[in-house]
Amino acid sequence: MGFSKDQLLSQLQELEIDYSKYEHPPVLTVEEQAKYVSSSEGALSKNLFFKDKKHRYYIISAVVDTKVDIKVLSQRLGLGKGGIRMAPEEALAELLQVSLGCVTPFAVVNESARDVSLLLDQKFKNQTRFIFHPLSNDVSISLSTSGLDKFLQSIGRDPVYVDLEANANPVVGKDQPPDLAVYVPSNSVVVPELPNKTPSAQAPPKNVSAEKTKPVASPKPSKSTGNVKSVVQNSGLSVFKNPDKFVEEILDKTSALLLSEVKGENVEALAETLRKRLTSEFTHLAVMYKNIAYSEGFYAGTQCQPKRQTIIVKTE
Amino acid sequence: MDVDKKDSIASDSSEQVVNPWEVAAKDGGKIDYDKLIDQFGCQRLDDSLIDRVQRLTSRQPHVFLRRGVFFAHRDFNEVLDAYERGDKFYLYTGRGPSSEALHLGHLIPFMFTKYLQEAFKVPLVIQLTDDEKCMWKNLSVEESQRLARENAKDIIACGFDVTKTFIFSDFDYVGGAFYKNMVKVAKCVTLNKAMGIFGFSGEDHIGKLSFPPVQACLSVPAVPSFPSSFPHLFPGKDKLRCLIPCAIDQDPYFRMTRDVAPRLGYSKPALIESSFFPALQASLHAFKLLSILFILFSQGENGKMSASDPNSAIYVTDTAKEIKNKINRYAFSGGQDSIEKHREIGANLEVDIPVKYLSFFLDDDTELEHIKKEYGEGRMLTGEVKKRLTEVLTEMVERHRMARAAVTDEMVDAFMAVRPLPSMFE
Numbered sequence: 001m002g003f004s005k006d007q008l009l010s011q012l013q014e015l016e017i018d019y020s021k022y023e024h025p026p027v028l029t030v031e032e033q034a035k036y037v038s039s040s041e042g043a044l045s046k047n048l049f050f051k052d053k054k055h056r057y058y059i060i061s062a063v064v065d066t067k068v069d070i071k072v073l074s075q076r077l078g079l080g081k082g083g084i085r086m087a088p089e090e091a092l093a094e095l096l097q098v099s100l101g102c103v104t105p106f107a108v109v110n111e112s113a114r115d116v117s118l119l120l121d122q123k124f125k126n127q128t129r130f131i132f133h134p135l136s137n138d139v140s141i142s143l144s145t146s147g148l149d150k151f152l153q154s155i156g157r158d159p160v161y162v163d164l165e166a167n168a169n170p171v172v173g174k175d176q177p178p179d180l181a182v183y184v185p186s187n188s189v190v191v192p193e194l195p196n197k198t199p200s201a202q203a204p205p206k207n208v209s210a211e212k213t214k215p216v217a218s219p220k221p222s223k224s225t226g227n228v229k230s231v232v233q234n235s236g237l238s239v240f241k242n243p244d245k246f247v248e249e250i251l252d253k254t255s256a257l258l259l260s261e262v263k264g265e266n267v268e269a270l271a272e273t274l275r276k277r278l279t280s281e282f283t284h285l286a287v288m289y290k291n292i293a294y295s296e297g298f299y300a301g302t303q304c305q306p307k308r309q310t311i312i313v314k315t316e
Numbered sequence: 317m318d319v320d321k322k323d324s325i326a327s328d329s330s331e332q333v334v335n336p337w338e339v340a341a342k343d344g345g346k347i348d349y350d351k352l353i354d355q356f357g358c359q360r361l362d363d364s365l366i367d368r369v370q371r372l373t374s375r376q377p378h379v380f381l382r383r384g385v386f387f388a389h390r391d392f393n394e395v396l397d398a399y400e401r402g403d404k405f406y407l408y409t410g411r412g413p414s415s416e417a418l419h420l421g422h423l424i425p426f427m428f429t430k431y432l433q434e435a436f437k438v439p440l441v442i443q444l445t446d447d448e449k450c451m452w453k454n455l456s457v458e459e460s461q462r463l464a465r466e467n468a469k470d471i472i473a474c475g476f477d478v479t480k481t482f483i484f485s486d487f488d489y490v491g492g493a494f495y496k497n498m499v500k501v502a503k504c505v506t507l508n509k510a511m512g513i514f515g516f517s518g519e520d521h522i523g524k525l526s527f528p529p530v531q532a533c534l535s536v537p538a539v540p541s542f543p544s545s546f547p548h549l550f551p552g553k554d555k556l557r558c559l560i561p562c563a564i565d566q567d568p569y570f571r572m573t574r575d576v577a578p579r580l581g582y583s584k585p586a587l588i589e590s591s592f593f594p595a596l597q598a599s600l601h602a603f604k605l606l607s608i609l610f611i612l613f614s615q616g617e618n619g620k621m622s623a624s625d626p627n628s629a630i631y632v633t634d635t636a637k638e639i640k641n642k643i644n645r646y647a648f649s650g651g652q653d654s655i656e657k658h659r660e661i662g663a664n665l666e667v668d669i670p671v672k673y674l675s676f677f678l679d680d681d682t683e684l685e686h687i688k689k690e691y692g693e694g695r696m697l698t699g700e701v702k703k704r705l706t707e708v709l710t711e712m713v714e715r716h717r718m719a720r721a722a723v724t725d726e727m728v729d730a731f732m733a734v735r736p737l738p739s740m741f742e
Contacts, residue, residue, distance in 0.1 A: 088374075090370075090371070090374055094371075238742070241479075241739065241742065242742065243477070244434070283434075284475050284715070284719070287475050287476075287477055288475070288719055288722050290477065290478070290479070291472070291476075291477070291478045291727055291730075292722060292724075292727065294478045294479060294730060295478065295724065295726045295727040295729075295730040296726070298726070298729070298730040298733065299726045299729070299730070
């Protein structure tokens with residue numbers, strides 16, 4: 001079981017980190033939270049949980065009115081334009097051990113979140129205090145940047161502050177490496193773990209940028225556990241062999257295009273809805289397509305004539 | 317040989333009866349599934365198991381699990397334990413191809429099995445018991461083989477992956493390793509046991525028992541549960557586990573199989589069991605059986621809800637108009653007689669067929685809850701519920717029809733070819 005809010009709060013007290021606690025009915029959105037916790041107590045934060053194609057996860061914690069552009073973020077991380085999307089609910093439960101509407105920087109206290117990259121809005125440094133959920137969405141706490149930093153350092157993490165609105169039109173190339181690439185985790189995470197996944201060579205996933213990567217800013221304890229494995233998918237072949245992966249690839253590209261053509265926060269939600277509603281339909285179509293292709297090949301095989309032998313006749 | 321078919325007129329029964337030949341509720345009411353689980357000795361599929369399935373497969377559990385359609389099991393948790401350790405399993409299901417007309421109830425086990433195949437990434441064998449139908453239903457060999465192939469097309473249209481699925485008909489496949497297992501099983505079943513399962517008594521003449529099909533029928537559900545019956549698929553994997561989705565009235569047959577398995581050195585097959593799919597006019601007392609794998613003794617077909625009464629079910633060949641008509645005219649409604657009364661008391665959700673059907677086929681949990689609430693409290697009318705159901709079913713049938721049209725004879729041949737499946741666990 002993950003850290004509970006009480007364990008977290010007592011840890012904060014032990015570290016002599018000053019915070020104020022506000023209890024309220026469970027809230028799922030920032031708007032609801034705002035009803036119960038006024039901004040005089042601190043700046044409300046929005047907390048987003050992302051995943052990239054190589055199963056690496058990111059928490060982005062920002063001041064509510066900071067614009068977080070997924071596409072830009074993806075490029076700055078060196079993942080291309082459609083490289084990241086909202087992480088699925090299962091990942092929330094498995095890695096962060098929190099419920100919906102409860103993403104918070106404090107979730108990295110859990111062992112399971114060891115490989116999750118945490119990026120904090122630069123703007124937090126301008127405020128005196130800011131507000132997060134302490135692992136439960138029926139409580140909010142406000143504390144200072146230095147308090148949060150102290151906590152993160154106590155669990156072995158270097159706090160990373162990033163200007164989320166800078167570099168709105170990133171140009172990524174050989175001479176301009178993606179500026180946030182260094183924060184991409186070096187380990188990917190499979191949620192939930194299944195034994196016997198495609199047994200290809202276990203190489204650490206590389207960043208897309210051409211440059212060599214600097215060591216990742218947040219140090220992680222390097223013990224290996226049985227629980228979370230790093231797996232590099234043998235993606236080349238399985239995308240075409242496996243209807244699920246095939247459909248995922250199609251929807252990834254579609255979402256990426258949609259996000260790049262249309263702006264707005266609703267667009268991300270729309271992309272997710274499309275993905276949810278279309279996955280099952282498309283998979284059905286893909287299976288039929290695969291079956292037909294196989295059957296045609298199979299039939300051809302039954303009609304196949306054996307290879308003719310070429311006989312070389314020596315002529316005198 | 318209809319020796320064991322009891323006419324399923326059960327409205328006066330004081331106890332509920334569930335066995336492969338007869339399904340009847342107590343006093344013509346509802347089937348008590350909890351009692352059934354106790355009586356049979358299987359286990360309930362509870363929420364913790366469903367959560368576990370969700371975690372292991374990293375996808376939402378199938379609607380039939382969420383709504384309790386598949387509600388009982390034997391050893392499913394052990395299968396999951398093994399799966400977590402990396403020991404896979406294979407699926408086994410089947411159909412007795414007695415008619416060309418398939419209705420939605422027939423599709424249910426296949427829809428669920430398809431989900432299991434996709435979610436767990438495991439292979440599947442599907443048995444078409446054409447030989448048995450040939451004997452019991454007095455069809456010619458050619459006709460039963462033809463029906464088997466026609467049914468195979470509808471089964472394939474449910475979306476099974478050809479690289480992980482082997483469909484076989486008894487007439488084509490029985491022999492070799494399969495037959496050897498049949499004989500092994502037959503040697504393990506005593507006369508007493510056979511009499512117990514088939515309900516013979518000492519008074520029945522020996523012709524009944526010596527009639528070869530009976531022995532075959534005893535083996536038929538058992539043999540495909542053993543991986544050694546398929547040497548082209550599972551060479552050297554004699555201990556591979558088998559999971560069988562079926563309707564709960566088939567439990568007695570598989571109890572026998574589970575009894576025999578360890579004596580032959582095989583793993584006991586695990587079961588995951590479903591409840592019954594009601595006919596449109598549920599006012600009739602007996603419930604139509606889910607045409608599960610193999611209805612070894614023809615019944616549903618001859619009971620009051622029969623496949624021969626086209627208005628008791630929605631067929632995969634029905635047009636949108638026919639579906640709408642059937643739902644509107646024949647689906648038993650739990651709504652009140654007048655609008656005023658309905659708005660006051662609300663609908664009786666216990667007996668309402670449209671809501672029951674929606675609980676099977678409407679994937680969206682939130683929408684279903686909303687409908688139940690509004691309809692149950694009288695704000696939504698029967699007409700609206702029926703309209704929504706018609707939409708859902710029409711979409712489903714249309715999707716099936718499109719997929720069915722894409723199934724060629726070559727595809728059936730491919731699915732039924734005795735070939736290895738190298739990607740079966742991918």
